[in-house]
Amino acid sequence: MEKTIWGSPAGKKRLAKRLVAMLPAHKTYVEPFAGSAAVLFEKAASDVEAINDADTAIADAYRLIQKLTPAGMAKLKKLPWVGDEKTFKSLFDAKPKGDVERLHRFLYLTHFSYGKLRGRSFSPNGMGVEAKTLARIEQFAPRLKRVKVYSGDYEKVVRKYDGKDTVFFLDPPYPGYNVDVGEGDFDEERFYGVLKSLKGRWLMTYGIRGKLPGMLKGSGFLVKRIRTPRTIAAMRGVGGSSVLTQLLVSNYQPAAKALEGGSDFAVDDWQPEESPDTASFLATMPLLKGVEPDDERYVLGIVLEPETVDAQGDVYSAAEIRQAAHRFMAEFGGLGLMHQMRVNGHVKVLESYLAPVDFNLGEVPVRKGTWLLAVRVLSDELWGRVKDGQLTGFSIGGTARRLPEASPTTEPPPSDTPAADSQPEAA
Structure with a gap:
């Protein structure tokens, strides 16, 4: 049985049953950041229910489903639901006529786009696959009938x-x-100020980056760390670690049984690291084209170069670059586009290696310890953007623990403090 009408980036459909078990008794239920509303669809109906999303297209889709008539459903069934790149691109550029076409466009683009982001990139894994969206609508539309739907802050x-x-x-x-x-x-x-002011009880899931995790220390809220395995299906075409780590936070004590771990769910106490500081980083290096005369779409690029100052004024050692490169191949192995969507299937990683010595690649000097990445661009659209100069280099970004540079009077930092989470992107 399906759990939501559509998928959502970092959606909670795999955790929904556990999260519902953690909710206390209530008369009114609200999801201010609805997305795919996995928890709403998992729980029993309350006296009053409301969902909200800042994305107007999401709220619009929920409202369209609420007022969908049998005639509208019949019309929806006649529209294409099998994955096809030409259909996808046509719908992406289309201006729908009427509610049914608008709903179909949203649902089709969501289902068959990379990462469920409704971006311009079609996921090749969906080619020829029929979406189960119509069955999901029939399953969940009755559940939405009495739900108030909002779009905004x-x-x-x-x-x-x-x-x-x-x-x-x-x-x-x-x-x-x-x-x-x-x-x-x-x-x-x-957001933290809003959390502290609420009279009602709340349960929150959150990432481990950003400022908020540090604010939670000493807040008096219950803070747990939860880790769940990411299935192959969840990772396909998206990339990422095999384990997803999040924070579980509430202003009440959930039932102890609901917090018990299992093979698919690990939970423990969590405290933010005292030091060193966590900071974002971004480094962009140019692409080298025409390296292989017999393979036009073979593109080689420098990802990171040791002892080179980046845009944030940070410097990476050869040891740190080595660890980041190894983690990329072990846990990620895919590429993104402009730090917004994954393009696995459109770009194939061919080589990832560390320069063993100083050498010249054509007219480009390469320093020992430099991380180089070679890819073949499969997508005509992306290759056109490379040739036109719209995509000019690999850009690696993420978060890292920032340490002061060692001085003669300062003990050098440990060597095992490389970039904590990083992945190359096309930029």
Whole structure:
């Protein structure tokens, strides 16, 4: 049985059953950051329920499903639901006529896009596969009938429904994860202020990056770390670690049984690291084209170069670069586009290696310890952007623990403090 109508980046459908078991008794239930609303669809209906999303397209889709008539459903069934890149591109550029076409466009693009982000890139894993979206609508549409749907700033909805009989499930954007769901504009300090002011009880899932985890120390809230394995299906075409680590936070004590771990769910106490500071980093290096005359789409690029100052004024040692390169191949092995979406299937990683000595690659000097990456660009669209100069280099970004440079009077930092989470992107 399906768990949501559509997928969502970092959605909670695999955790939904456990999260519902953690919710206290309530009369009003609110999800201010709905996404795919996995927890709502998993739980029993409450007297009053409301969902909100800052993405107007998501809220619009929920409203369209709420008012979908049998005639509208019949029309929806006649539209294409099998993955096809030409259909995908046509719908991406289309201007729908009427509610049914608008709903179909949203659902098709969501289902068949990379990472469920409704971006321009079609996921080749969906080619020829029929979406189960129609069955999901029939399953979940009745559950939505009495739910109030909002689109806009989360705080307005939170204030409207806050009270002693209200429970909120909060799954806001996670700053530092580059998923392109609003994390770049999310004000963590403002959000923390809202959390402290709520009268109702709330349960929140959150990433381990950004400012908020540090603010939670000493807050009096219950803070746990949860780790869940990422299945092959969840990782396909997206890349990422085999284990997903998140924070579970609440202003009440969930039932002890609900917090018990298992083979698919590990939970323990968590405290933010005291030091050193965690900071974002970004380094961009140019692509080298035409290295292989017989393979036009073979592109070689420098990912990181040792002892070179990046855009944030940071320097990476050869040992740190080596560890980042090894972790990339062991846990990620895929590429992203502009730090927003994965393009596995459109770009094939051919080589990843560390320069054993100083040498020249054509007219480009390469220093010993430099991390180089070679790819073949399979997508005509992406190759056109490379040739036109729109995509000019590999850009690696993520978070790292920042340490001061050692001085003669300072003991050097340990050698095992490389970039904590990094992955190359095309930029």
